[in-house]
Amino acid sequence: MGGLREMTAPFVVPGPSGVSIRTRLGGLSAGDEKVLRLVGDLLGSLASRDLKTRCAAGLEHDSERWAERKRGLTEESSSRWAGSITKATHDQWALARRGQLAHIQSLQAGIGTITHRLSLPVGEKGTKRAPGGYRSKQEWCAKSRRLHLLEDRLQAARADREAGVVHVVRGGKRLLNTRHHLNAAQLTEPDWRQRWQAGRRFLTADGESGKRYGNETIRVTDAGEVSLRLPAPLAHLANAPHGRYVLTARVSFAHRGEQWADRVTANRAVAYHIHEDIDRGRWYLTASWTNPPVTLVPLATARAGGLVGVDTNADHLAAWRLDEHGNPVGEPLRFGYDLSGTADHRDAQVRHALIRLLHWAKRHSLAIAIEDLDFTAETTREKHGRRKRFRKLISGMPTSRLRARLVSMAAELGITIVAVDPAYTSKWGAQHWQRPLTSTTRKTTRHDAAAVAIGRRALGHPIRRRTAPPLHDQSDRAGHRTVQARPGTPGREGNRPRIPGPRTRSVGAGRGENAVDQNAQHRSGRSTERGFWQQDSLPLSL
Known part of the structure; x- marks a missing residue:
């Protein structure tokens, strides 16, 4: 058993730290969709520019630069939209850094495996713990070339991480690469452009406790009315006081709707995200909030x-x-x-x-x-x-x-x-x-x-079962238990009850032995033997 790896103890999994629910924005008018696209495109361009600024700062970014970025965005939108954009940018950059570290670790694992297999003779078999050599010289040659490729990638990834450089794309790298393979994706250039614009829009607002309905930027009342604060360049499109635009759609959350209603009526923070599904031609509203830590x-x-x-x-x-x-x-x-x-x-x-x-x-x-x-x-x-x-x-x-x-x-x-x-x-x-x-x-x-x-x-029990009991009349008459008893169960390893009549051929009635003490049983090699079986030493006079 010395070769087995050390196993971690079981633990209770903590509950989710947040909740996210979604509903459809049904019944939108053509004017509503136009306003949502204009606002999303404007804020999306600001978010793209802010992400570029954040990536250029790299590891030298600090709170002062964050505040400077927010002030610049506030002039072109609003302070609340600027706060949401800068926070989303920071989260995206941090996610890219974590993905970069995972990529480096994956490259290191691949390089280690290839190096080990190249060091073995061709055709050598592996074990359960380590792979063997490659099957042929052709495969050995191909893997040696791949080793140099992975080492170059690892060197470039490490250099980027040390310099604080990350590679991110607003809208997604997969959708960006689809532009070069429209036939394979069965898309036309206008269809792809529509998806690209929808993926780069920004219509996300963080909540704030104490504010009306938990969010001042995108507000959803308990009655289902949805309104949003328009950025300064689009304030002329407002149809409500204080530069707000009220949508004609009314929303309701079928899943966890009561929890959401309790939060908005108590003016607790709720974050909202609005996005368009191009394939279905629908708009959706996502609400999310954090849960307080609970006792496990x-x-x-x-x-x-x-x-x-x-x-x-x-x-x-x-x-x-x-x-x-x-x-x-x-x-x-x-x-x-x-x-x-x-x-x-x-x-x-x-x-x-x-x-x-x-x-x-x-x-x-x-x-x-x-x-x-x-x-x-x-x-x-x-x-x-x-x-x-x-x-x-x-x-x-x-x-x-x-x-x-x-x-x-x-x-x-x-x-x-x-x-x-x-x-x-x-x-x-x-x-x-x-x-x-x-x-x-x-x-x-x-x-x-x-x-x-x-x-x-x-x-907390071992996986293995107890061994089956011995056959009849072999030191025991099928008396051992084969199921696993709880460690704290009283008497689980106690003495067997005395049963009238002979229990085995060697022990008569009333002379049952202790099942716990193995030394007390009639078995060879034990330290304790019966007194009447013990042979006295030979006298020295003989």
Whole structure:
């Protein structure tokens, strides 16, 4: 066991730090859409210019430069719009820096793997812990060229990070590159231009507690009236006092609408974002706010009464209920989803599977144990080589989206989520639980056994089962327990009760031995032997 990596202890996953809900801006007039486009285009141009200024400052940017940027934007819009733009710019730059660091780490991992495999003879087999050499000289030559390419990329990325240079595109790099592949994307140049302009508009306003309805820039009343403060160059388009424009649309939030209404009536901060969906020809309004930190449920409380172990797979969630002692209860559960099609379809499939799992756990008042998976460093071709099928499998598993969705939806239902270390759960689950849980009427899969292993680890029990009892009349008559008892259960390793009559062939009635003390049993090699069996030493006179 010395070669196993150290595993982290299970922990209760904290709830979501914020809430985001969306609704459609239905019933907009042509004038409303025109005003929204004009305001979004104007603020989008200011945001692009501000992002360029922030990127040029690099690591030398400080609070004074931030204030200078905000003053310059205030003259061309308003102080509130300027604050929203500068904050969005700062967040985008920080996100680019985190992505840059992740890219550097990925390059380092790839270089390390290639260097190791190039140092081995061609055709040498690898082990479970380290890959072997490349299969042919041609592959060895191709990988040696790729090594130089990755080293050049790493050197350039490190130089950019040290200089504070980031590469960001407002509107998205993917949409920008689509401009050069319009035929493949089945788009015309005007269609692409329309999407590009919609993606670069800026119609986002941060909330402020104490202000009317929690936001002075984009205001949504409890009755559903939407209005926005126009920038100074577009103040002549106002149709309401104080330079405001009121939309003809009325909105209502079907999801978490009561929470949103409680916030706006109490004048608590709510941030809003307005965007246009070109494919559907619709406008949407997104409301978001932060949640106050809540006290987590203790791990011991989450374990009381058992929980549900869940194994995440590429096309389904395998779940099995366990009692507090770690014993599987009932039948295994399976919640399937289809990850083909568009992103919206995949997201809907994940949500549908999770809500079925959560409703089942809610009915039985159980916590949910799930693996703390992270495949960001596991999907590279340098790590798994030609195993394209396996790389595609783990790349298709929606680990981050599923985890975020599960935590958010579980918090609304009051269900506790326990995260465990994913090491060896599938391997040990299949080794210790797949065969014992398989019967003539139930076929247990590796995923079902992994769910049991995950649940046992979350409960604090070892994954392995106890060994089966010895055969009849071999030192014991099938007396050992094979299930895992809770460590604090009284008498779980106590003496066996005295049963009248002979218990074994060697021990008569009333002479049962202590099952706890192995030295007290009639076994060879033990330090304690029976007095009447002990042989006295030979007299010295003989």
